[in-house]
Amino acid sequence: MTITKDKRHFSTLMRDTNRAFLPLEKQAEATLEVGFVLQPHFSLASFTAAVDTLVTANLVCTTPLFRYQSYAIEASPVLSDLGIEIATQGSLNTLIDQPLPDLLIICGGYRCSTQPNTALTRLLKLADKQDRLIGSLWNGAIALAHAGLLDQLNCALHPDNHAYMHEQFPKVNVSKQVSIIEGKRLTSAGPMSAMGMMLTLISQLRGNDVTRAVREIISCDQLSESSDVQINPLEDNPRLPQNLRDIMTLMAANIEEPMSLEELAACAGVSRRQIERLFQSHLETSPGRYYLELRITHARRLLLQSNESITSITLACGFVSTSHFSNCYKDYFGVSPSHAREQAR
Structure with a gap:
Protein backbone atom coordinates (compact mmCIF):
# COMPACT_ATOMS: atom_id res chain seq x y z
CA MET A 1 0.00 0.00 0.00
CA THR A 2 1.32 3.43 -0.99
CA ILE A 3 0.94 6.21 1.55
CA THR A 4 0.62 9.65 -0.01
CA LYS A 5 1.71 12.67 1.94
CA ASP A 6 -0.93 15.37 2.30
CA LYS A 7 0.07 18.80 1.06
CA ARG A 8 0.16 21.43 3.80
CA HIS A 9 -2.23 24.36 3.72
CA PHE A 10 -1.60 27.70 5.44
CA SER A 11 -3.94 28.69 8.22
CA THR A 12 -6.21 31.66 7.46
CA LEU A 13 -3.93 34.38 8.86
CA MET A 14 -0.81 33.31 6.98
CA ARG A 15 -2.65 32.22 3.84
CA ASP A 16 -3.51 35.83 3.04
CA THR A 17 0.16 36.81 3.37
CA ASN A 18 1.33 34.02 1.06
CA ARG A 19 -1.57 33.72 -1.38
CA ALA A 20 0.33 35.20 -4.36
CA PHE A 21 2.98 32.46 -4.05
CA LEU A 22 0.76 29.41 -3.58
CA PRO A 23 0.27 26.73 -6.27
CA LEU A 24 -2.31 27.18 -8.99
CA GLU A 25 -5.88 26.37 -8.16
CA LYS A 26 -8.66 25.85 -10.67
CA GLN A 27 -10.99 28.81 -10.90
CA ALA A 28 -14.20 28.73 -12.89
CA GLU A 29 -14.99 32.43 -12.76
CA ALA A 30 -14.79 34.39 -15.99
CA THR A 31 -12.46 37.37 -16.20
CA LEU A 32 -14.25 40.69 -15.63
CA GLU A 33 -13.50 43.28 -18.32
CA VAL A 34 -13.09 46.81 -16.91
CA GLY A 35 -12.96 50.00 -18.98
CA PHE A 36 -11.76 53.30 -17.50
CA VAL A 37 -12.87 56.47 -19.31
CA LEU A 38 -10.34 59.20 -18.56
CA GLN A 39 -11.74 62.73 -18.62
CA PRO A 40 -9.24 65.57 -19.19
CA HIS A 41 -7.59 66.48 -15.83
CA PHE A 42 -8.78 63.22 -14.24
CA SER A 43 -7.42 62.32 -10.80
CA LEU A 44 -4.34 60.20 -11.49
CA ALA A 45 -4.21 59.06 -7.85
CA SER A 46 -7.80 57.79 -7.94
CA PHE A 47 -7.25 56.03 -11.25
CA THR A 48 -4.05 54.30 -10.17
CA ALA A 49 -5.56 53.31 -6.81
CA ALA A 50 -8.42 51.56 -8.60
CA VAL A 51 -6.15 49.92 -11.17
CA ASP A 52 -3.61 48.85 -8.55
CA THR A 53 -6.35 47.08 -6.61
CA LEU A 54 -7.41 45.11 -9.68
CA VAL A 55 -3.84 44.25 -10.67
CA THR A 56 -3.07 43.09 -7.13
CA ALA A 57 -6.17 40.88 -7.19
CA ASN A 58 -4.74 39.23 -10.30
CA LEU A 59 -1.40 38.74 -8.54
CA VAL A 60 -2.90 36.91 -5.56
CA CYS A 61 -4.97 34.58 -7.74
CA THR A 62 -3.95 31.90 -10.14
CA THR A 63 -5.94 33.10 -13.13
CA PRO A 64 -6.67 36.74 -14.03
CA LEU A 65 -9.79 38.00 -12.31
CA PHE A 66 -9.77 41.32 -14.17
CA ARG A 67 -8.61 42.80 -17.45
CA TYR A 68 -8.65 46.55 -17.85
CA GLN A 69 -8.24 49.12 -20.60
CA SER A 70 -8.43 52.90 -20.57
CA TYR A 71 -10.22 55.17 -23.03
CA ALA A 72 -10.07 58.86 -23.89
CA ILE A 73 -13.10 61.08 -24.38
CA GLU A 74 -11.63 62.18 -27.70
CA ALA A 75 -7.93 61.55 -28.34
CA SER A 76 -5.04 59.86 -26.54
CA PRO A 77 -3.00 60.67 -24.52
CA VAL A 78 -5.13 62.24 -21.79
CA LEU A 79 -3.70 64.90 -19.48
CA SER A 80 -4.14 64.03 -15.79
CA ASP A 81 -4.52 66.44 -12.88
CA LEU A 82 -0.77 66.13 -12.22
CA GLY A 83 0.16 67.22 -15.71
CA ILE A 84 1.19 63.66 -16.62
CA GLU A 85 -0.18 62.33 -19.89
CA ILE A 86 -1.61 58.83 -19.93
CA ALA A 87 -1.85 56.87 -23.18
CA THR A 88 -5.13 55.01 -23.64
CA GLN A 89 -6.12 51.95 -25.68
CA GLY A 90 -8.77 53.89 -27.56
CA SER A 91 -11.47 56.55 -27.44
CA LEU A 92 -15.23 56.64 -26.92
CA ASN A 93 -15.65 55.90 -30.63
CA THR A 94 -13.63 52.73 -30.10
CA LEU A 95 -15.97 51.65 -27.32
CA ILE A 96 -19.10 52.30 -29.34
CA ASP A 97 -17.84 49.99 -32.10
CA GLN A 98 -17.07 46.98 -29.88
CA PRO A 99 -18.70 44.97 -27.07
CA LEU A 100 -18.76 47.13 -23.97
CA PRO A 101 -16.72 46.04 -20.91
CA ASP A 102 -18.50 44.40 -18.00
CA LEU A 103 -17.67 47.41 -15.82
CA LEU A 104 -17.34 50.97 -17.15
CA ILE A 105 -15.76 53.53 -14.79
CA ILE A 106 -15.76 57.28 -15.46
CA CYS A 107 -12.65 58.91 -13.99
CA GLY A 108 -13.18 62.47 -12.78
CA GLY A 109 -10.97 64.96 -10.99
CA TYR A 110 -10.89 68.31 -9.23
CA ARG A 111 -10.69 70.28 -12.50
CA CYS A 112 -12.80 68.00 -14.69
CA SER A 113 -15.67 69.66 -16.51
CA THR A 114 -19.11 69.35 -14.96
CA GLN A 115 -20.83 70.01 -18.30
CA PRO A 116 -22.53 67.17 -20.21
CA ASN A 117 -20.64 65.46 -23.00
CA THR A 118 -22.94 64.11 -25.70
CA ALA A 119 -20.73 61.17 -26.68
CA LEU A 120 -20.13 60.14 -23.07
CA THR A 121 -23.83 60.39 -22.22
CA ARG A 122 -24.67 58.24 -25.22
CA LEU A 123 -22.09 55.64 -24.19
CA LEU A 124 -23.37 55.51 -20.60
CA LYS A 125 -26.97 55.04 -21.73
CA LEU A 126 -25.82 52.23 -24.02
CA ALA A 127 -23.96 50.58 -21.13
CA ASP A 128 -27.08 50.86 -18.97
CA LYS A 129 -29.20 49.36 -21.75
CA GLN A 130 -26.76 46.44 -21.94
CA ASP A 131 -27.05 45.98 -18.15
CA ARG A 132 -23.37 46.72 -17.49
CA LEU A 133 -21.87 47.73 -14.15
CA ILE A 134 -21.18 51.48 -14.22
CA GLY A 135 -18.93 53.35 -11.79
CA SER A 136 -17.17 56.63 -11.15
CA LEU A 137 -14.12 58.10 -9.43
CA TRP A 138 -13.91 61.57 -7.78
CA ASN A 139 -16.67 63.58 -9.54
CA GLY A 140 -17.19 61.15 -12.42
CA ALA A 141 -20.65 60.57 -10.91
CA ILE A 142 -21.71 63.86 -12.54
CA ALA A 143 -21.43 62.20 -15.95
CA LEU A 144 -23.66 59.38 -14.71
CA ALA A 145 -26.17 61.94 -13.43
CA HIS A 146 -26.24 63.72 -16.81
CA ALA A 147 -27.15 60.35 -18.35
CA GLY A 148 -29.98 59.90 -15.81
CA LEU A 149 -28.34 56.81 -14.31
CA LEU A 150 -28.34 57.93 -10.66
CA ASP A 151 -31.96 59.01 -10.23
CA GLN A 152 -33.33 57.83 -6.86
CA LEU A 153 -29.96 56.26 -6.03
CA ASN A 154 -27.32 57.13 -3.45
CA CYS A 155 -24.00 58.27 -4.82
CA ALA A 156 -20.56 59.27 -3.53
CA LEU A 157 -18.46 62.03 -5.05
CA HIS A 158 -15.87 64.58 -3.99
CA PRO A 159 -17.28 67.06 -1.41
CA ASP A 160 -16.35 69.98 -3.65
CA ASN A 161 -19.10 68.83 -6.06
CA HIS A 162 -21.86 68.12 -3.53
CA ALA A 163 -23.51 71.52 -3.92
CA TYR A 164 -23.50 71.28 -7.72
CA MET A 165 -25.02 67.79 -7.63
CA HIS A 166 -27.71 68.87 -5.15
CA GLU A 167 -28.64 71.87 -7.30
CA GLN A 168 -28.53 70.29 -10.75
CA PHE A 169 -29.78 66.78 -10.00
CA PRO A 170 -32.41 66.84 -7.21
CA LYS A 171 -33.39 63.22 -7.96
CA VAL A 172 -29.91 62.01 -6.95
CA ASN A 173 -29.26 61.23 -3.29
CA VAL A 174 -25.82 62.69 -2.53
CA SER A 175 -24.25 60.71 0.30
CA LYS A 176 -21.64 61.68 2.87
CA GLN A 177 -20.12 58.22 2.46
CA VAL A 178 -16.86 58.10 0.53
CA SER A 179 -17.84 55.09 -1.60
CA ILE A 180 -21.09 53.34 -2.41
CA ILE A 181 -22.04 50.26 -4.38
CA GLU A 182 -25.78 50.20 -4.96
CA GLY A 183 -27.15 47.78 -7.50
CA LYS A 184 -25.08 48.15 -10.67
CA ARG A 185 -23.72 51.59 -9.71
CA LEU A 186 -20.35 52.12 -8.03
CA THR A 187 -19.29 55.62 -6.95
CA SER A 188 -16.34 56.92 -4.92
CA ALA A 189 -15.04 60.32 -3.79
CA GLY A 190 -11.23 60.14 -3.94
CA PRO A 191 -8.09 57.97 -4.13
CA MET A 192 -8.48 56.05 -0.87
CA SER A 193 -12.18 55.47 -1.44
CA ALA A 194 -11.44 54.32 -5.01
CA MET A 195 -9.34 51.55 -3.49
CA GLY A 196 -12.07 50.80 -0.94
CA MET A 197 -14.74 50.66 -3.64
CA MET A 198 -12.72 48.18 -5.69
CA LEU A 199 -12.03 46.05 -2.61
CA THR A 200 -15.76 45.91 -1.91
CA LEU A 201 -16.40 44.92 -5.53
CA ILE A 202 -13.76 42.16 -5.31
CA SER A 203 -15.38 40.92 -2.11
CA GLN A 204 -18.79 40.77 -3.76
CA LEU A 205 -17.46 39.04 -6.88
CA ARG A 206 -14.72 36.78 -5.51
CA GLY A 207 -15.22 36.50 -1.74
CA ASN A 208 -13.45 37.58 1.41
CA ASP A 209 -10.36 35.39 1.02
CA VAL A 210 -9.20 37.19 -2.12
CA THR A 211 -10.12 40.58 -0.65
CA ARG A 212 -8.09 39.95 2.51
CA ALA A 213 -5.10 38.89 0.44
CA VAL A 214 -5.28 42.06 -1.68
CA ARG A 215 -5.69 44.24 1.40
CA GLU A 216 -2.68 42.56 2.99
CA ILE A 217 -0.51 43.85 0.14
CA ILE A 218 -1.87 47.30 -0.64
CA SER A 219 -3.07 48.59 2.75
CA CYS A 220 0.06 48.20 4.89
CA ASP A 221 0.49 51.99 5.18
CA GLN A 222 -3.14 53.06 5.12
CA LEU A 223 -3.62 56.51 6.63
CA SER A 224 -4.65 56.79 10.26
CA GLU A 225 -5.46 59.71 12.53
CA SER A 226 -1.79 59.96 13.47
CA SER A 227 0.70 61.50 11.08
CA ASP A 228 3.29 59.07 12.45
CA VAL A 229 2.02 56.09 10.45
CA GLN A 230 3.79 52.81 11.10
CA ILE A 231 3.58 49.44 9.38
CA ASN A 232 2.09 47.03 11.89
CA PRO A 233 3.02 43.34 11.74
CA LEU A 234 0.51 40.60 12.49
CA GLU A 235 1.50 40.46 16.14
CA ASP A 236 0.54 44.14 16.65
Whole structure:
Protein backbone atom coordinates (compact mmCIF):
# COMPACT_ATOMS: atom_id res chain seq x y z
CA MET A 1 0.00 0.00 0.00
CA THR A 2 1.32 3.43 -0.99
CA ILE A 3 0.94 6.21 1.55
CA THR A 4 0.62 9.65 -0.01
CA LYS A 5 1.71 12.67 1.94
CA ASP A 6 -0.93 15.37 2.30
CA LYS A 7 0.07 18.80 1.06
CA ARG A 8 0.16 21.43 3.80
CA HIS A 9 -2.23 24.36 3.72
CA PHE A 10 -1.60 27.70 5.44
CA SER A 11 -3.94 28.69 8.22
CA THR A 12 -6.21 31.66 7.46
CA LEU A 13 -3.93 34.38 8.86
CA MET A 14 -0.81 33.31 6.98
CA ARG A 15 -2.65 32.22 3.84
CA ASP A 16 -3.51 35.83 3.04
CA THR A 17 0.16 36.81 3.37
CA ASN A 18 1.33 34.02 1.06
CA ARG A 19 -1.57 33.72 -1.38
CA ALA A 20 0.33 35.20 -4.36
CA PHE A 21 2.98 32.46 -4.05
CA LEU A 22 0.76 29.41 -3.58
CA PRO A 23 0.27 26.73 -6.27
CA LEU A 24 -2.31 27.18 -8.99
CA GLU A 25 -5.88 26.37 -8.16
CA LYS A 26 -8.66 25.85 -10.67
CA GLN A 27 -10.99 28.81 -10.90
CA ALA A 28 -14.20 28.73 -12.89
CA GLU A 29 -14.99 32.43 -12.76
CA ALA A 30 -14.79 34.39 -15.99
CA THR A 31 -12.46 37.37 -16.20
CA LEU A 32 -14.25 40.69 -15.63
CA GLU A 33 -13.50 43.28 -18.32
CA VAL A 34 -13.09 46.81 -16.91
CA GLY A 35 -12.96 50.00 -18.98
CA PHE A 36 -11.76 53.30 -17.50
CA VAL A 37 -12.87 56.47 -19.31
CA LEU A 38 -10.34 59.20 -18.56
CA GLN A 39 -11.74 62.73 -18.62
CA PRO A 40 -9.24 65.57 -19.19
CA HIS A 41 -7.59 66.48 -15.83
CA PHE A 42 -8.78 63.22 -14.24
CA SER A 43 -7.42 62.32 -10.80
CA LEU A 44 -4.34 60.20 -11.49
CA ALA A 45 -4.21 59.06 -7.85
CA SER A 46 -7.80 57.79 -7.94
CA PHE A 47 -7.25 56.03 -11.25
CA THR A 48 -4.05 54.30 -10.17
CA ALA A 49 -5.56 53.31 -6.81
CA ALA A 50 -8.42 51.56 -8.60
CA VAL A 51 -6.15 49.92 -11.17
CA ASP A 52 -3.61 48.85 -8.55
CA THR A 53 -6.35 47.08 -6.61
CA LEU A 54 -7.41 45.11 -9.68
CA VAL A 55 -3.84 44.25 -10.67
CA THR A 56 -3.07 43.09 -7.13
CA ALA A 57 -6.17 40.88 -7.19
CA ASN A 58 -4.74 39.23 -10.30
CA LEU A 59 -1.40 38.74 -8.54
CA VAL A 60 -2.90 36.91 -5.56
CA CYS A 61 -4.97 34.58 -7.74
CA THR A 62 -3.95 31.90 -10.14
CA THR A 63 -5.94 33.10 -13.13
CA PRO A 64 -6.67 36.74 -14.03
CA LEU A 65 -9.79 38.00 -12.31
CA PHE A 66 -9.77 41.32 -14.17
CA ARG A 67 -8.61 42.80 -17.45
CA TYR A 68 -8.65 46.55 -17.85
CA GLN A 69 -8.24 49.12 -20.60
CA SER A 70 -8.43 52.90 -20.57
CA TYR A 71 -10.22 55.17 -23.03
CA ALA A 72 -10.07 58.86 -23.89
CA ILE A 73 -13.10 61.08 -24.38
CA GLU A 74 -11.63 62.18 -27.70
CA ALA A 75 -7.93 61.55 -28.34
CA SER A 76 -5.04 59.86 -26.54
CA PRO A 77 -3.00 60.67 -24.52
CA VAL A 78 -5.13 62.24 -21.79
CA LEU A 79 -3.70 64.90 -19.48
CA SER A 80 -4.14 64.03 -15.79
CA ASP A 81 -4.52 66.44 -12.88
CA LEU A 82 -0.77 66.13 -12.22
CA GLY A 83 0.16 67.22 -15.71
CA ILE A 84 1.19 63.66 -16.62
CA GLU A 85 -0.18 62.33 -19.89
CA ILE A 86 -1.61 58.83 -19.93
CA ALA A 87 -1.85 56.87 -23.18
CA THR A 88 -5.13 55.01 -23.64
CA GLN A 89 -6.12 51.95 -25.68
CA GLY A 90 -8.77 53.89 -27.56
CA SER A 91 -11.47 56.55 -27.44
CA LEU A 92 -15.23 56.64 -26.92
CA ASN A 93 -15.65 55.90 -30.63
CA THR A 94 -13.63 52.73 -30.10
CA LEU A 95 -15.97 51.65 -27.32
CA ILE A 96 -19.10 52.30 -29.34
CA ASP A 97 -17.84 49.99 -32.10
CA GLN A 98 -17.07 46.98 -29.88
CA PRO A 99 -18.70 44.97 -27.07
CA LEU A 100 -18.76 47.13 -23.97
CA PRO A 101 -16.72 46.04 -20.91
CA ASP A 102 -18.50 44.40 -18.00
CA LEU A 103 -17.67 47.41 -15.82
CA LEU A 104 -17.34 50.97 -17.15
CA ILE A 105 -15.76 53.53 -14.79
CA ILE A 106 -15.76 57.28 -15.46
CA CYS A 107 -12.65 58.91 -13.99
CA GLY A 108 -13.18 62.47 -12.78
CA GLY A 109 -10.97 64.96 -10.99
CA TYR A 110 -10.89 68.31 -9.23
CA ARG A 111 -10.69 70.28 -12.50
CA CYS A 112 -12.80 68.00 -14.69
CA SER A 113 -15.67 69.66 -16.51
CA THR A 114 -19.11 69.35 -14.96
CA GLN A 115 -20.83 70.01 -18.30
CA PRO A 116 -22.53 67.17 -20.21
CA ASN A 117 -20.64 65.46 -23.00
CA THR A 118 -22.94 64.11 -25.70
CA ALA A 119 -20.73 61.17 -26.68
CA LEU A 120 -20.13 60.14 -23.07
CA THR A 121 -23.83 60.39 -22.22
CA ARG A 122 -24.67 58.24 -25.22
CA LEU A 123 -22.09 55.64 -24.19
CA LEU A 124 -23.37 55.51 -20.60
CA LYS A 125 -26.97 55.04 -21.73
CA LEU A 126 -25.82 52.23 -24.02
CA ALA A 127 -23.96 50.58 -21.13
CA ASP A 128 -27.08 50.86 -18.97
CA LYS A 129 -29.20 49.36 -21.75
CA GLN A 130 -26.76 46.44 -21.94
CA ASP A 131 -27.05 45.98 -18.15
CA ARG A 132 -23.37 46.72 -17.49
CA LEU A 133 -21.87 47.73 -14.15
CA ILE A 134 -21.18 51.48 -14.22
CA GLY A 135 -18.93 53.35 -11.79
CA SER A 136 -17.17 56.63 -11.15
CA LEU A 137 -14.12 58.10 -9.43
CA TRP A 138 -13.91 61.57 -7.78
CA ASN A 139 -16.67 63.58 -9.54
CA GLY A 140 -17.19 61.15 -12.42
CA ALA A 141 -20.65 60.57 -10.91
CA ILE A 142 -21.71 63.86 -12.54
CA ALA A 143 -21.43 62.20 -15.95
CA LEU A 144 -23.66 59.38 -14.71
CA ALA A 145 -26.17 61.94 -13.43
CA HIS A 146 -26.24 63.72 -16.81
CA ALA A 147 -27.15 60.35 -18.35
CA GLY A 148 -29.98 59.90 -15.81
CA LEU A 149 -28.34 56.81 -14.31
CA LEU A 150 -28.34 57.93 -10.66
CA ASP A 151 -31.96 59.01 -10.23
CA GLN A 152 -33.33 57.83 -6.86
CA LEU A 153 -29.96 56.26 -6.03
CA ASN A 154 -27.32 57.13 -3.45
CA CYS A 155 -24.00 58.27 -4.82
CA ALA A 156 -20.56 59.27 -3.53
CA LEU A 157 -18.46 62.03 -5.05
CA HIS A 158 -15.87 64.58 -3.99
CA PRO A 159 -17.28 67.06 -1.41
CA ASP A 160 -16.35 69.98 -3.65
CA ASN A 161 -19.10 68.83 -6.06
CA HIS A 162 -21.86 68.12 -3.53
CA ALA A 163 -23.51 71.52 -3.92
CA TYR A 164 -23.50 71.28 -7.72
CA MET A 165 -25.02 67.79 -7.63
CA HIS A 166 -27.71 68.87 -5.15
CA GLU A 167 -28.64 71.87 -7.30
CA GLN A 168 -28.53 70.29 -10.75
CA PHE A 169 -29.78 66.78 -10.00
CA PRO A 170 -32.41 66.84 -7.21
CA LYS A 171 -33.39 63.22 -7.96
CA VAL A 172 -29.91 62.01 -6.95
CA ASN A 173 -29.26 61.23 -3.29
CA VAL A 174 -25.82 62.69 -2.53
CA SER A 175 -24.25 60.71 0.30
CA LYS A 176 -21.64 61.68 2.87
CA GLN A 177 -20.12 58.22 2.46
CA VAL A 178 -16.86 58.10 0.53
CA SER A 179 -17.84 55.09 -1.60
CA ILE A 180 -21.09 53.34 -2.41
CA ILE A 181 -22.04 50.26 -4.38
CA GLU A 182 -25.78 50.20 -4.96
CA GLY A 183 -27.15 47.78 -7.50
CA LYS A 184 -25.08 48.15 -10.67
CA ARG A 185 -23.72 51.59 -9.71
CA LEU A 186 -20.35 52.12 -8.03
CA THR A 187 -19.29 55.62 -6.95
CA SER A 188 -16.34 56.92 -4.92
CA ALA A 189 -15.04 60.32 -3.79
CA GLY A 190 -11.23 60.14 -3.94
CA PRO A 191 -8.09 57.97 -4.13
CA MET A 192 -8.48 56.05 -0.87
CA SER A 193 -12.18 55.47 -1.44
CA ALA A 194 -11.44 54.32 -5.01
CA MET A 195 -9.34 51.55 -3.49
CA GLY A 196 -12.07 50.80 -0.94
CA MET A 197 -14.74 50.66 -3.64
CA MET A 198 -12.72 48.18 -5.69
CA LEU A 199 -12.03 46.05 -2.61
CA THR A 200 -15.76 45.91 -1.91
CA LEU A 201 -16.40 44.92 -5.53
CA ILE A 202 -13.76 42.16 -5.31
CA SER A 203 -15.38 40.92 -2.11
CA GLN A 204 -18.79 40.77 -3.76
CA LEU A 205 -17.46 39.04 -6.88
CA ARG A 206 -14.72 36.78 -5.51
CA GLY A 207 -15.22 36.50 -1.74
CA ASN A 208 -13.45 37.58 1.41
CA ASP A 209 -10.36 35.39 1.02
CA VAL A 210 -9.20 37.19 -2.12
CA THR A 211 -10.12 40.58 -0.65
CA ARG A 212 -8.09 39.95 2.51
CA ALA A 213 -5.10 38.89 0.44
CA VAL A 214 -5.28 42.06 -1.68
CA ARG A 215 -5.69 44.24 1.40
CA GLU A 216 -2.68 42.56 2.99
CA ILE A 217 -0.51 43.85 0.14
CA ILE A 218 -1.87 47.30 -0.64
CA SER A 219 -3.07 48.59 2.75
CA CYS A 220 0.06 48.20 4.89
CA ASP A 221 0.49 51.99 5.18
CA GLN A 222 -3.14 53.06 5.12
CA LEU A 223 -3.62 56.51 6.63
CA SER A 224 -4.65 56.79 10.26
CA GLU A 225 -5.46 59.71 12.53
CA SER A 226 -1.79 59.96 13.47
CA SER A 227 0.70 61.50 11.08
CA ASP A 228 3.29 59.07 12.45
CA VAL A 229 2.02 56.09 10.45
CA GLN A 230 3.79 52.81 11.10
CA ILE A 231 3.58 49.44 9.38
CA ASN A 232 2.09 47.03 11.89
CA PRO A 233 3.02 43.34 11.74
CA LEU A 234 0.51 40.60 12.49
CA GLU A 235 1.50 40.46 16.14
CA ASP A 236 0.54 44.14 16.65
CA ASN A 237 -3.12 43.59 15.80
CA PRO A 238 -4.94 45.47 18.61
CA ARG A 239 -7.94 43.15 18.31
CA LEU A 240 -5.91 40.27 19.71
CA PRO A 241 -5.36 39.74 23.47
CA GLN A 242 -2.12 41.23 24.77
CA ASN A 243 -0.73 37.91 26.03
CA LEU A 244 -1.30 36.35 22.59
CA ARG A 245 0.40 39.32 20.93
CA ASP A 246 3.33 38.94 23.34
CA ILE A 247 3.77 35.30 22.33
CA MET A 248 3.53 36.15 18.62
CA THR A 249 6.18 38.85 19.15
CA LEU A 250 8.45 36.34 20.85
CA MET A 251 8.02 33.96 17.92
CA ALA A 252 8.77 36.69 15.37
CA ALA A 253 11.91 37.67 17.29
CA ASN A 254 13.14 34.10 17.47
CA ILE A 255 12.99 32.81 13.92
CA GLU A 256 16.60 31.59 13.68
CA GLU A 257 16.45 29.67 16.96
CA PRO A 258 12.79 28.74 17.55
CA MET A 259 11.65 28.62 21.16
CA SER A 260 9.85 25.63 22.57
CA LEU A 261 6.25 26.00 23.73
CA GLU A 262 7.46 25.63 27.33
CA GLU A 263 9.98 28.47 26.85
CA LEU A 264 7.30 30.68 25.31
CA ALA A 265 4.95 29.92 28.20
CA ALA A 266 7.62 30.79 30.78
CA CYS A 267 8.49 34.10 29.09
CA ALA A 268 4.85 35.10 28.65
CA GLY A 269 3.81 34.03 32.14
CA VAL A 270 1.04 31.72 30.95
CA SER A 271 0.63 27.95 30.80
CA ARG A 272 1.17 25.83 27.72
CA ARG A 273 -2.53 24.98 27.71
CA GLN A 274 -3.44 28.68 27.80
CA ILE A 275 -1.23 29.32 24.76
CA GLU A 276 -2.91 26.52 22.85
CA ARG A 277 -6.36 27.89 23.73
CA LEU A 278 -5.37 31.45 22.71
CA PHE A 279 -4.14 30.37 19.29
CA GLN A 280 -7.12 28.12 18.63
CA SER A 281 -9.67 30.68 19.83
CA HIS A 282 -8.32 33.77 18.08
CA LEU A 283 -6.29 32.45 15.13
CA GLU A 284 -7.98 29.07 14.54
CA THR A 285 -4.65 27.26 14.49
CA SER A 286 -2.16 25.71 16.87
CA PRO A 287 0.92 27.59 18.17
CA GLY A 288 3.24 25.05 16.52
CA ARG A 289 1.58 25.44 13.15
CA TYR A 290 1.60 29.22 13.37
CA TYR A 291 5.29 29.24 14.32
CA LEU A 292 6.18 26.97 11.37
CA GLU A 293 4.15 29.10 8.94
CA LEU A 294 5.79 32.24 10.29
CA ARG A 295 9.23 30.74 9.65
CA ILE A 296 8.37 29.38 6.19
CA THR A 297 6.94 32.79 5.23
CA HIS A 298 10.15 34.46 6.42
CA ALA A 299 12.09 31.93 4.37
CA ARG A 300 9.98 32.65 1.28
CA ARG A 301 10.79 36.35 1.52
CA LEU A 302 14.52 35.73 1.92
CA LEU A 303 14.50 33.19 -0.89
CA LEU A 304 12.78 35.44 -3.42
CA GLN A 305 14.19 38.81 -2.35
CA SER A 306 17.85 38.03 -1.60
CA ASN A 307 20.79 36.15 -3.04
CA GLU A 308 21.47 34.23 0.17
CA SER A 309 22.19 30.56 -0.33
CA ILE A 310 19.49 28.04 0.47
CA THR A 311 21.73 26.68 3.23
CA SER A 312 21.98 30.13 4.82
CA ILE A 313 18.21 30.63 4.57
CA THR A 314 17.68 27.21 6.13
CA LEU A 315 19.73 28.21 9.17
CA ALA A 316 18.29 31.74 9.34
CA CYS A 317 14.77 30.34 9.57
CA GLY A 318 15.44 27.67 12.17
CA PHE A 319 15.24 24.51 10.06
CA VAL A 320 17.42 21.59 11.10
CA SER A 321 18.58 20.73 7.56
CA THR A 322 18.23 21.85 3.95
CA SER A 323 16.25 18.71 3.16
CA HIS A 324 13.81 19.45 6.00
CA PHE A 325 13.45 23.06 4.78
CA SER A 326 13.04 21.96 1.16
CA ASN A 327 10.33 19.44 2.07
CA CYS A 328 8.42 21.98 4.18
CA TYR A 329 8.67 24.63 1.47
CA LYS A 330 7.44 22.25 -1.21
CA ASP A 331 4.60 21.06 1.02
CA TYR A 332 3.30 24.61 1.33
CA PHE A 333 4.18 26.23 -1.99
CA GLY A 334 4.15 23.24 -4.32
CA VAL A 335 7.71 23.76 -5.59
CA SER A 336 11.18 23.34 -4.15
CA PRO A 337 13.08 26.42 -2.90
CA SER A 338 15.50 26.28 -5.85
CA HIS A 339 12.65 26.03 -8.36
CA ALA A 340 10.77 28.89 -6.67
CA ARG A 341 13.86 31.09 -6.98
CA GLU A 342 14.25 30.18 -10.66
CA GLN A 343 10.60 31.03 -11.34
CA ALA A 344 10.97 34.40 -9.60
CA ARG A 345 13.96 35.28 -11.73
